[in-house]
Amino acid sequence: MAIADEPRVGGGGHGPSRDGMPLEPEMWPLVKSTYDGKPHDLATVGDAIGEVVLSRPQPRGWWVGFLAGFALLQVFLVSLAWLFYWGVGIWGINVPVAWGFAIINFVWWIGIGHAGTLISAILLLMHQKWRTSINRFSETMTIFAVMCAGMFPLIHMGRPWFFYWLTPFPNVAGIYPQFRSPLTWDVFAVTTYLTVSLVFWYIGLVPDLAALRDQARNRWQKIMYGLLSLGWRGSAIHWRRYEKVYLLLGGLSTPLVLSVHTVVSFDFAVSIVPLWHATIFPPFFVAGAIYSGFAMVVALAIPIRKWYRLEDFFTDQHLDICGKVMLATGFLVTYGYFSELWMAWYGHSLYEWGTTIERVFGPYGWSYWALIVFNCVIPLTLLWSKRVRRSPFWLEICCMSALIGMWFERYVIVITLTRDQVPSSWGRYAPTFWDYATMFGSLGLFLFLFFLFIRYFPMISITEMRELLPRKQGGGGGHSIMENAP
Amino acid sequence: MSTTLPAPGTTHGHGPDDEAGGPKVYGCLAEFPDADSLIAATRAARAAGYSRMDTHTPYPVGETADALGFPKSEMGVVMFIGGLTGACSGFLMQYWDNAYGYSLNVGGRPYFSWPSFVPITFEMMVLTASLSGLFGLMALCGLPRLNHPLFNSERFERFSKDRFFLSVEAEDPRFDREKTPAFLATLNPLSVEEVFE
Structure with missing residues (x-):
């Protein structure tokens, strides 16, 4: 059929990747790689991704990750039970440092979540088609990371069963939340973020679930994926609506993700604590969030793509690009550290400068230097090298380092409360066993959910990978969601 | 429930309002190997005056939505x-x-x-x-809808894999149990079949 030469009408495909045009670099791996000795086509893309959940036995690595997550989840449940029995006194929190590990872990987890939205929404709007290989994976990471994040403010409440007091609902006491407080903004920001991430993720999943439904040979799989796919039948009219919704959700999620971490940073910046009351906090927090989030995406993707032999889809080129994003955001974060020191010195504020000296050389100075080493020194020297960015082992080291470093960043910020303006209110802070148990336990919750996800859902978008296939191989020859959504 | 026609034009039905009590005809389903032939077929069917049609593809093929007269979503x-x-x-x-x-x-x-x-x-x-x-x-x-008549076709499940389908509904004023499959067969499909409710 010589239709490809015919000019396309309406909104159909103004895309840059028609027949005869040079291929997008993101498509090279799928063009070059083969499946059972043949070049990829529509069916093999579905098989390679779908078989992971439908028929292939799970690799040993999956069992290791899943059981590790499951064991840590038990630690989490025990620490929660103990917490609900005794109250927050089992933690090391005290009067100068009233939030402690709860807010450190909250900010750390929610920051990790942000990379998923960046990859799925912002890179979608920017026509970064390489995102297709990792967007499902990282959107899922977002959802579970936000769930873990949301646990911490809830369990820090003391009486978590009254969590619904955070919401404005008509009640006999006639009391409503204080909407001038960033803590109330946080409630709305985080719940909206979780809901919108779920909607975005699920809408993206529906056509893939339909593909699994039709690919499944087992009755239970057919029923489960059939129910979840809502009876999707790939209608042109449905696709057109679907593409529009997907694009608009990308457009809505982009300011949303920036607003969420901005609001999280307002929790600190709106106060008058020295070094917290800073206008650089919102961009600084957002950059740090993306830094740690990319680190988590890559740290998870490197072993998983090896276990499932999905290197065709998640290539070394992807590692390279993620490494570059980490390099850029890492330097933004480093600029934030520099700016904090500079402003404290240049601002001639006694308290700002005094707190800075305490932060860097005081009793908790070791944590500041740990932050600098893990966040700036190790990753930002290594990641300049292309060989490091393309080496799974060394990139994994950089990611782990950034994850630890970003945790220390929040630790350093929270611990500032031990030395504020008035020396009479100075104090110490030491986490207890239960602080650590809750923190590592939340990692268990995350891993447990994540490994269940890769067992039961397609971890790469089948539909979008098929769109990326060149036309000659039966695919869409590009990504229509951005170029074809009137 | 579905019948694959040996050759188009050999059906001997009585139209969509079959009073003999047989299963009601939902429409006609043509299967294509790639997006380009589906686009051409959809345009040809549109030019032939069919209006109650739909296409079913593994990934969005915007040209078919244009050809179906749905240029912009709500x-x-x-x-x-x-x-x-x-x-x-x-x-x-x-x-x-x-x-x-x-x-x-x-x-x-x-x-x-x-x-x-x-x-x-x-x-x-x-x-x-x-x-x-x-x-x-x-x-x-209209989702979720798990019981759509198209799922009665055995071939239809390949829409989510590697095939591209054009369906013409029996409600189309130009639909005819003999002429429509014959027309679809001229568009170089892999198969044409009748789908029942």
Whole structure:
């Protein structure tokens, strides 16, 4: 059929990747790689991704990750039970440092979540088609990371069963939340973020679930994926609506993700604590969030793509690009550290400068230097090298380092409360066993959910990978969601 | 339930309103090997005057939606109205709660301190726009619907794998149990079959 030469009408495909045009670099791996000795086509893309959940036995690595997550989840449940029995006194929190590990872990987890939205929404709007290989994976990471994040403010409440007091609902006491407080903004920001991430993720999943439904040979799989796919039948009219919704959700999620971490940073910046009351906090927090989030995406993707032999889809080129994003955001974060020191010195504020000296050389100075080493020194020297960015082992080291470093960043910020303006209110802070148990336990919750996800859902978008296939191989020859959504 | 026709034009039915009590005909389904031939077939069927048609593809093929006469979706309007509703109600909620419902004096600031209401107004806008996108999509597409007649076709399940389908509904005024499959067979399909309700 010589239709490809015919000019396309309406909104159909103004895309840059028609027949005869040079291929997008993101498509090279799928063009070059083969499946059972043949070049990829529509069916093999579905098989390679779908078989992971439908028929292939799970690799040993999956069992290791899943059981590790499951064991840590038990630690989490025990620490929660103990917490609900005794109250927050089992933690090391005290009067100068009233939030402690709860807010450190909250900010750390929610920051990790942000990379998923960046990859799925912002890179979608920017026509970064390489995102297709990792967007499902990282959107899922977002959802579970936000769930873990949301646990911490809830369990820090003391009486978590009254969590619904955070919401404005008509009640006999006639009391409503204080909407001038960033803590109330946080409630709305985080719940909206979780809901919108779920909607975005699920809408993206529906056509893939339909593909699994039709690919499944087992009755239970057919029923489960059939129910979840809502009876999707790939209608042109449905696709057109679907593409529009997907694009608009990308457009809505982009300011949303920036607003969420901005609001999280307002929790600190709106106060008058020295070094917290800073206008650089919102961009600084957002950059740090993306830094740690990319680190988590890559740290998870490197072993998983090896276990499932999905290197065709998640290539070394992807590692390279993620490494570059980490390099850029890492330097933004480093600029934030520099700016904090500079402003404290240049601002001639006694308290700002005094707190800075305490932060860097005081009793908790070791944590500041740990932050600098893990966040700036190790990753930002290594990641300049292309060989490091393309080496799974060394990139994994950089990611782990950034994850630890970003945790220390929040630790350093929270611990500032031990030395504020008035020396009479100075104090110490030491986490207890239960602080650590809750923190590592939340990692268990995350891993447990994540490994269940890769067992039961397609971890790469089948539909979008098929769109990326060149036309000659039966695919869409590009990504229509951005170029074809009137 | 489905019958694959040996050769188009050899059916001997009595039209969609079969009074003999046989299964009701939903329409005709033609299978194509790739997107380009489906696009050509959809345009040809449209030119031949068929209007109640649909295509079923593993990934969006926008040209077929254009050819079907659906150049623009309504979702933008749906989500805009949803978002506007959320933004207005979010703002009014904060205004009423903090200025009337439980007026709280914080450091002598005015009760109606609108700049501090901006973040939640924005979050509510995003929340309701997204939810109206999800529910609007489902409502307009008539999903979830697990029992669509097309699923009666054995071949149809390959729409989500590597085949491209064109369906012509029996409700189309030009639909004819003999002429329509014969016409579809001229468009170089892999197969043409009749689908029953």
